[in-house]
Amino acid sequence: MGRFLLTRLGLAAITLLLLSVLVFVGTNLLPGDVARRKLGNTASQASVDQLNHQLGTDKPILVQYWNWISGLFHGDLGTSLSYRLPVSELIGPALTHSLKLAAFAFVMVVPLAILGGIVAALKRDKLTDRVITIGGLSLTVVPEFVTGIMLILVFGLWLDLFPVSANAPDGSNILTQLKYLFLPALTLVIVLFGYISRITRAGTIESLDADYTRTAVLKGLPRRTVIRRHVLRNSLLPTIAVIATQTGYLIGGLVVIETLFNYPGMGRLIFTAANAKDFPLLASSVLIVGIVFLIATLLADVAYSLLNPRIRYATAE
Amino acid sequence: MTTIDDQAAPIAIPIRPDETKAERNERLRLLARSPTFLLGSILVGVWIVCAILGNLIAPHDPVAPDILSKFEGPSGAHLFGTDKLGQDVLSRVIVGARSILVVAPLATILGTVLGTTIGLVTGYYRGFVDEATMRVVDAVLAIPLIITALLAVTAVGPSRKTLVLVIGFVFTPIIAKTVRAAVLGEAQLEYVQAARLRNERGPYVMFVEILPNVTGPIIVEFTVRLGYAIFTVATLAFLGFAADPTIPDWGQDISTHYQSINAGYWWPVLFPSLAIATLIVGINLIADAIAQLFER
Numbered sequence: 001m002g003r004f005l006l007t008r009l010g011l012a013a014i015t016l017l018l019l020s021v022l023v024f025v026g027t028n029l030l031p032g033d034v035a036r037r038k039l040g041n042t043a044s045q046a047s048v049d050q051l052n053h054q055l056g057t058d059k060p061i062l063v064q065y066w067n068w069i070s071g072l073f074h075g076d077l078g079t080s081l082s083y084r085l086p087v088s089e090l091i092g093p094a095l096t097h098s099l100k101l102a103a104f105a106f107v108m109v110v111p112l113a114i115l116g117g118i119v120a121a122l123k124r125d126k127l128t129d130r131v132i133t134i135g136g137l138s139l140t141v142v143p144e145f146v147t148g149i150m151l152i153l154v155f156g157l158w159l160d161l162f163p164v165s166a167n168a169p170d171g172s173n174i175l176t177q178l179k180y181l182f183l184p185a186l187t188l189v190i191v192l193f194g195y196i197s198r199i200t201r202a203g204t205i206e207s208l209d210a211d212y213t214r215t216a217v218l219k220g221l222p223r224r225t226v227i228r229r230h231v232l233r234n235s236l237l238p239t240i241a242v243i244a245t246q247t248g249y250l251i252g253g254l255v256v257i258e259t260l261f262n263y264p265g266m267g268r269l270i271f272t273a274a275n276a277k278d279f280p281l282l283a284s285s286v287l288i289v290g291i292v293f294l295i296a297t298l299l300a301d302v303a304y305s306l307l308n309p310r311i312r313y314a315t316a317e
Numbered sequence: 318m319t320t321i322d323d324q325a326a327p328i329a330i331p332i333r334p335d336e337t338k339a340e341r342n343e344r345l346r347l348l349a350r351s352p353t354f355l356l357g358s359i360l361v362g363v364w365i366v367c368a369i370l371g372n373l374i375a376p377h378d379p380v381a382p383d384i385l386s387k388f389e390g391p392s393g394a395h396l397f398g399t400d401k402l403g404q405d406v407l408s409r410v411i412v413g414a415r416s417i418l419v420v421a422p423l424a425t426i427l428g429t430v431l432g433t434t435i436g437l438v439t440g441y442y443r444g445f446v447d448e449a450t451m452r453v454v455d456a457v458l459a460i461p462l463i464i465t466a467l468l469a470v471t472a473v474g475p476s477r478k479t480l481v482l483v484i485g486f487v488f489t490p491i492i493a494k495t496v497r498a499a500v501l502g503e504a505q506l507e508y509v510q511a512a513r514l515r516n517e518r519g520p521y522v523m524f525v526e527i528l529p530n531v532t533g534p535i536i537v538e539f540t541v542r543l544g545y546a547i548f549t550v551a552t553l554a555f556l557g558f559a560a561d562p563t564i565p566d567w568g569q570d571i572s573t574h575y576q577s578i579n580a581g582y583w584w585p586v587l588f589p590s591l592a593i594a595t596l597i598v599g600i601n602l603i604a605d606a607i608a609q610l611f612e613r
Contacts, residue, residue, distance in 0.1 A: 011452070011455075014452050015452055015455045015456050015459060016456075018452055018453055018455075018456035019456040019459050019460070021456075022456055022457065022460070023460070023468070026465075026468040026469060026472055027468065027472065134353060134602070134605070137601055137605060138598045138601065138602075141544050141548065141597050141598065141601045142593070142594045142597055142598065143548050143551050143552050143555070143593060143597070144552070145551075145552060145555045145568075145571065146551075146571075146590045146593050146594050149571060149575060149578075149586055149587075149590045150587075150590060150594075152575075152578055153578065153583050153586070153587060156578070157578055157579075157581070157583060164578070164579065251461050251464070252461025252462060252463045252464055253461075253463075255461075255463055255464060255467070255556075256463070256552055256555065256556070259556065260575070270464060270467070271467070271556060274467050274468070274471040274556075275471075275557060277471065282468065282471070286460060286464055286468060289460065289461070289464060290456075290459040290460050293459045293460070293461075294459050297459075
């Protein structure tokens with residue numbers, strides 16, 4: 001197990017290093033002249049040079065990369081160009097807001113999707129299965145902003161049940177806050193449902209077809225007991241581990257959902273930074289998103305291998 | 318004791334004969350009978366017709382503002398109503414199919430060609446190049462697709478060419494991963510070893526021997542990616558990075574009008590949204606039907 005963990009950590013560290021290079025290339029090399037992109041064509045060369053000097057983007061590329069990376073290790077994420085604040089002060093609250101929204105969505109979607117997947121698997125190839133699978137797939141592939149718009153039209157405008165902005169008035173209690181967060185969270189639920197239920201369905205079908213299930217049926221256990229004790233126990237734990245790898249898609253969806261519902265989370269921060277060509281803010285927030293994703297994947301891998309010794313030994317070889 | 322003849326014997330026998338024409342026809346027949354495939358084809362077909370004919374079937378000029386008829390609700394004159402500039406929403410929805418149906422397939426083709434090549438090379442040669450490539454793939458995959466695209470489009474500015482290149486490049490590692498996995502399975506098979514023993518060159522083995530046997534996963538991956546490409550193009554347009562802001566575009570039209578929902582103007586937003594949803598669902602229904610066919 002120790003060796004497995006070390007291999008996984010080592011791979012994650014290499015991936016992280018490459019990730020930082022990619023983000024750096026995207027925010028510092030691709031724009032060419034960072035200050036020129038930021039200030040536009042009409043700005044004078046003197047002000048462009050001054051901003052480049054202030055940002056350190058007039059230095060050699062390797063020096064710039066080193067300055068950025070060593071700053072990150074000291075907790076210095078850079079200074080935002082548009083807010084004129086340290087990036088860390090902006091990312092903190094944004095991350096909290098996004099986590100709140102994501103947690104609310106997860107609490108709703110995980111039980112629903114697992115239930116959907118199990119039902120689909122038990123009714124394999126019947127109408128119920130096709131409806132859940134095809135319906136879930138269709139809902140998953142539609143872009144978040146389209147799903148969100150539909151929800152706003154139906155629940156916000158026509159039925160007038162929920163507020164269309166995600167921001168509850170200051171000092172409102174938790175129930176009011178949840179009410180305001182409901183539509184954005186529901187958008188996430190709809191997007192994630194198809195994916196998670198698909199994994200659950202595959203896992204359940206695999207253990208329904210397994211030899212131990214056949215043995216359990218043949219020794220005369222009632223169907224309910226077989227499903228509860230043999231099928232679900234084997235199919236659910238890996239599913240839960242796989243859900244953790246969904247954080248990446250989750251954050252991608254947040255960019256759009258938070259913009260649509262005007263919610264001040266990580267996604268909207270990245271979008272604002274991209275629009276304002278605020279390259280330091282953009283670089284650090286995208287890197288943070290990548291790190292969150294890598295940590296979640298790592299935890300999922302470890303959890304999965306704890307539950308499934310075969311993976312553990314195969315990698316350690 | 319093993320003689321040379323014994324070892325050579327299996328080489329002469331074709332272990333994996335190429336798929337016969339009859340098998341291929343059987344597959345196509347099954348596909349044509351699948352209800353998901355039919356529904357998907359109808360949905361996508363309608364939008365392809367709109368993209369090709371465009372202005373010819375649009376009832377009004379999609380880019381003709383009419384200040385006197387702003388935000389008119391759906392009526393006989395304007396079936397889908399008019400937008401905030403008084404432009405006909407139905408015409409904009411019809412003509413808007415073109416921009417997305419040009420950019421997304423081109424990007425997917427680019428990503429599939431590059432990804433297939435990389436997947437073949439890394440899966441066939443293994444070793445250091447393979448390891449290194451897969452780490453880069455993991456790094457790219459650690460950032461959500463839409464954020465990578467956002468990053469690149471912010472850096473170089475949106476245009477048709479940029480969108481095709483950016484989305485194509487982002488898809489490349491994902492497709493490479495799928496192709497690599499398929500190639501790993503094939504490379505163990507005896508027809509590949511036979512070709513190697515015949516002293517065929519690497520590129521010949523990869524592209525002539527292995528490639529025809531991994532077309533299934535590549536076709537499935539292509540259709541799935543096409544759906545994602547449309548997803549990405551539409552989302553980027555909604556976020557303000559349309560390929561060409563001067564021509565009608567579904568995502569862009571939604572982005573310019575969704576603030577007006579609160580005022581009760583739902584039609585300039587609902588109809589482009591339905592257009593995006595039906596096109597993407599259509600493509601994914603086709604992808605699902607094809608995937609099921611190859612799983613058989």
